[in-house]
Amino acid sequence: MNFSVKALSKGGARAGVLQVGGCSMDTPALLLSTRKGLPAFISPDLLSTLPTPDSRLLQFSPLHFVEGISLKAVSEMGGLHQMLGLKEHVFAANPADPILSVPDHQSSNKIGASFETPSGRFLIKPGQYMEMITSMKPDMWVTLADEVPAWVTDKRNKASVQRTMRWLDDCLTLAKTNDTGGAVFGSIVGGSKINERIYCAQEVSRRNVSGFHIGGFGLGESMDERPALLSAVIDSLPEDKPRQISGLGLPEEVLQGVAAGIDLFNSTYIYHLTIGGFALTFPSEEIERHGSVDQLSDTVRDDGTKINLKATIYSHNTHHYIGFFRKIRDTIREGTFEEFRQKFVESRREHAAPAPDAAVALCA
Secondary structure, eight states, X not given: OEEEEEEEOTXXXXXXXXXXXXXXXXXXXXXXXXXXXXXXXXXXXXXXXXOTTGGGEEEEOGGGGSSSSOHHHHHHHTSHHHHHTOTTSEEEEOSOBTTTBEEOTTXXXXXXXXXXXXTEEEEEOHHXXXXXXXXXXXXEEEOOOOOOOTTSOHHXXXXXXXXXXXXXXXXXXXXXXTTOOSEEEEEEOOTTOHHHHHHHHHHHHTSOOSEEEEOSOSSSOOTTTHHHHHHHHHTTSOTTSOEEEESOOSHHHHHHHHHHTOOEEEEOHHHHHHHTTEEEOOOOHHHHHTTOSOOOOGGGBSSSSEEEGGGSSOOOHHHHHHHHHHHHHXXXXXXXXXXXXXXXXXXXXXXXXXXXXXXXXXXX
């Protein structure tokens, strides 16, 4: 994997190029959320209709496969690329996702991380996790972490950092022993404590990792306290490696992350929005130029930023959100990102209104 920064905007936002798995992609970019490797609501034959190479970054959790086909069978087929017939796509593995593999901090302990899945609760040890990674052969993978919400005690938060660091070393050792391929993204946790975030970021940056995964966000911290936490982490990391984050899905949160210097976003926002029956309609000239904005009348819009899919035959959220990221990259290159961000947030506030999916979207 190769990564390089091509443009910087005032405040910390950056545009770069990520080369991995034979693909070259511009960043900031969206990791499309999947269920067992395939994006929800998009059939395999329609994947090719999405904008490329933007749509080739696919995020999955190895825990999606805890029941069903065996790891040995997946490995013998050549990993997920061969099994799903998506050889040109980039698979990024992360043990947690807020849909099918939810971290359960109360049941995690010093030997492994606990997750709630549709098949029940599972305690995953580093050895088990690395067996999954070795079998599935993703292009990028995030190390096992003990993610905790913002409200846990200082003692529990400190323990999560120590466990995450120990599991990081275990994963790296096992990856080297088993000759596991793929770019390694070291997990950074620390809850809502700046000192723990800084310590974890500094320790992870000392390890032999290809990039960084900033976890534990979207778990109770406020929008107001998030910038200081993000800055504490980013300032402790080298500039020449990509930074990935989970838990920031709303457009305003993505812009907040981009402003801090995040490159890759693992988000289930469009999944929750679509399952709630809504489609995005951001007012953006760049998105319109690429044909992703809807052609519906204002009579079906509920707040000026999304339309009610129950009243239409359209379902273009993935196209639209990819266009949103394309617009972000363009403004960074042009040096107008902060102006775009401010205008976008103000526009969203003007149209803000209670929506049926509001509670769900906030959890994305």
